Amino acid sequence: MTTYKAIFSGLALLGLAACSDNFESADATNNAAVADGKILYNEHCASCHGEDLKGEPNWRVANEDGTLPAPPQDDSGHTWHHPDTLLFNYTKGGGASIAPEGFKSNMPGFKDTLSDSDIWATLSYIKSRWSIASQARQARMNKTP
Numbered sequence: 604m605t606t607y608k609a610i611f612s613g614l615a616l617l618g619l620a621a622c623s624d625n626f627e628s629a630d631a632t633n634n635a636a637v638a639d640g641k642i643l644y645n646e647h648c649a650s651c652h653g654e655d656l657k658g659e660p661n662w663r664v665a666n667e668d669g670t671l672p673a674p675p676q677d678d679s680g681h682t683w684h685h686p687d688t689l690l691f692n693y694t695k696g697g698g699a700s701i702a703p704e705g706f707k708s709n710m711p712g713f714k715d716t717l718s719d720s721d722i723w724a725t726l727s728y729i730k731s732r733w734s735i736a737s738q739a740r741q742a743r744m745n746k747t748p
Contacts, residue, residue: 627719629687629726631738640728643721647713652676656732669707676729683737686744687726694722 626636645654651673652658658680659672666672674680682690692701694717698708713722730738 624724625720626723626727629690629723629730631727631730631733633727636724636727637731638728639721640724640726640731643717643725644728647717648676648725651709656680656729670709673709677732678734678737682729683733683741684744686741686747688745690726691719691722694726695719 624635624639626633626639630636644652652675653673656676658675662672662674662680664672674682676682685693689701693710695712695714697712698706698710700712702708717725730741733741
């Protein structure tokens with residue numbers, strides 16, 4: 604099993620493999636999901652949201668085309684203000700798929716690039732980087748219908 608994980612990790616770093624497990628939720632306490640999610644985040648998200656999850660500069664100020672720069676995914680951003688289902692759907696379908704009318708989003712959809720399990724793993728990694736207080740607040744949101 605250790606050899607398999609080492610091979611998988613090497614392939615994933617090359618962008619040739621998906622998650623080794625079948626994740627069905629964003630769970631910051633699931634070490635396997637967080638590890639896979641870190642690889643996927645670095646491959647698919649860090650170019651916009653930053654390797655350190657800090658987002659693009661001036662992320663609250665609209666670009667000339669009306670879109671916003673990529674926000675931070677750490678506690679300084681607003682990702683933890685949203686329930687898991689919204690984060691999953693936003694990631695899978697892209698910003699335009701769920702944004703309110705008139706809101707322009709540069710967030711691409713990853714439905715053709717990442718499996719559902721990959722998206723859950725990526726969200727698990729992002730959540731693992733939040734403070735305990737932010738994780739707890741966001742967890743309460745997930746329980747609210």
